[in-house]
Amino acid sequence: MPPEQLLDPEAHASDTAHLVWRLMREHDPVHWQPATELPPFWSLTRYEDIRAVYRDPRTFSSAQGVLLRPERLGDDPGGGLTLALTDPPRHKQMRSLVADRFSTRAVRGLRDYLRATARTLIERAIERGSCDFAHDIAGRLSLHAICRIMGIPEADHENLHVWTNEAFHAHASLITHPRLMEYFAQFLSATADRPADDLVGDLVHGTVDGEPLTEEELLLNWENIMGATENGRLALIGGMLAFLEHPDQWRRLGEDRSLLPGAVEEVLRWTSSATHSMRTATRPHTIRGRRIEAGERVVLWLPSANRDEAVFREPYRFDISRNPNHHIALASGEHFCIGSTLARSEMSILFSELLDMVRTIEPDGPVTRLRSIAVNGPEALPVRVTAR
Numbered sequence: 001m002p003p004e005q006l007l008d009p010e011a012h013a014s015d016t017a018h019l020v021w022r023l024m025r026e027h028d029p030v031h032w033q034p035a036t037e038l039p040p041f042w043s044l045t046r047y048e049d050i051r052a053v054y055r056d057p058r059t060f061s062s063a064q065g066v067l068l069r070p071e072r073l074g075d076d077p078g079g080g081l082t083l084a085l086t087d088p089p090r091h092k093q094m095r096s097l098v099a100d101r102f103s104t105r106a107v108r109g110l111r112d113y114l115r116a117t118a119r120t121l122i123e124r125a126i127e128r129g130s131c132d133f134a135h136d137i138a139g140r141l142s143l144h145a146i147c148r149i150m151g152i153p154e155a156d157h158e159n160l161h162v163w164t165n166e167a168f169h170a171h172a173s174l175i176t177h178p179r180l181m182e183y184f185a186q187f188l189s190a191t192a193d194r195p196a197d198d199l200v201g202d203l204v205h206g207t208v209d210g211e212p213l214t215e216e217e218l219l220l221n222w223e224n225i226m227g228a229t230e231n232g233r234l235a236l237i238g239g240m241l242a243f244l245e246h247p248d249q250w251r252r253l254g255e256d257r258s259l260l261p262g263a264v265e266e267v268l269r270w271t272s273s274a275t276h277s278m279r280t281a282t283r284p285h286t287i288r289g290r291r292i293e294a295g296e297r298v299v300l301w302l303p304s305a306n307r308d309e310a311v312f313r314e315p316y317r318f319d320i321s322r323n324p325n326h327h328i329a330l331a332s333g334e335h336f337c338i339g340s341t342l343a344r345s346e347m348s349i350l351f352s353e354l355l356d357m358v359r360t361i362e363p364d365g366p367v368t369r370l371r372s373i374a375v376n377g378p379e380a381l382p383v384r385v386t387a388r
């Protein structure tokens with residue numbers, strides 16, 4: 001099981017990646033990966049090392065990109081410009097532009113909308129008797145939620161669902177999708193002329209270092225936030241699949257709803273839908289005796305951290321009452337996922353509505369898994385449902 005296997009998207013569509021990470025944690029936790037089509041990089045697989053890198057943004061910069069990309073594609077266009085791809089002190093200013101929209105208070109204000117949306121989607125699935133949980137329920141719920149936060153009119157949500165799906169399926173960046181870009185450019189220019197009480201308004205009318213964001217920065221930040229919701233969608237689908245594969249845990253949750261917050265954390269740990277984050281060293285640094293030079297890339301494998309046997313008891317067991325459960329599926333430190341409260345709410349609302357409305361939910365055909373080294377989870381999850 002050589003570490004190079006991690007570069008093969010196929011390895012992340014099966015248990016192979018976990019087998020490789022397990023060996024790396026034990027024998028080679030700070031591994032040097034020579035250049036391939038991808039640039040060379042250090043691979044970190046232990047929880048403690050990954051958490052330490054996240055918490056040291058001065059040594060480990062995000063501004064050169066946070067995801068591996070083939071060298072021939074050049075630098076990430078968002079480098080130094082988007083929320084995820086900036087360092088302190090600029091990062092703090094960027095984050096404060098939009099932080100209120102994702103606060104506990106803001107998400108609480110969205111709960112009725114999320115619940116009503118989840119109920120409508122589940123009702124439709126019940127009427128038909130079956131659905132693709134990925135596309136028809138999880139994808140729609142997470143898309144409606146982010147569109148609502150952005151201030152996108154309800155009538156346009158379905159188009160955005162179609163276009164973002166097309167981009168996700170093609171593993172393409174959202175800004176390469178012509179219809180999406182056209183839509184968003186128009187939406188931005190309309191927002192410039194109105195006082196908007198929504199996330200897009202905050203971006204358009206906000207300033208960083210006293211300057212408004214350029215049109216390029218606006219588009220890239222919009223893409224950053226839209227694209228990040230794919231993680232939320234995958235966590236919802238991966239969570240449902242985990243319950244289908246562990247029906248005893250689904251039954252336990254149905255019998256005792258006080259387990260729901262813990263179940264959400266275990267789903268986040270178990271699915272770890274963000275597969276890696278990348279950083280670039282700004283100065284030399286030594287981890288476990290291996291010297292990382294300035295300019296070298298460091299890749300943090302999150303699903304590996306979340307199965308680290310030094311931190312989690314029986315890490316390969318899906319246990320909704322796991323306690324403690326200090327997973328880092330949502331990262332740690334300055335770049336801690338800004339959508340964390342939203343993602344947790346979507347999950348707890350969707351699972352509790354399903355438990356209320358559905359008597360049985362069962363697999364209804366083959367599950368297809370994403371082939372990607374950046375995000376992981378089921379791409380299609382056909383299920384049969386019956387009403388309670």
Ligand code: HEM
Nearest residue numbers: 066083084228229231232235274277331335337338339343
């Ligand atoms: C509701 C959906 C979500 C939204 C809107 C969202 C949004 C974001 C944004 C904008 C950032 C950048 C924050 C910053 O740089 O300050 C971020 C970071 C991150 N998010 Fe999320 N997220 C969502 C769900 C998730 C989920 C479910 C996961 C994984 C289970 C996840 C994992 C991460 C990670 C690992 C980072 C750190 C990336 C890095 O800096 O390398 N996110 N998220």
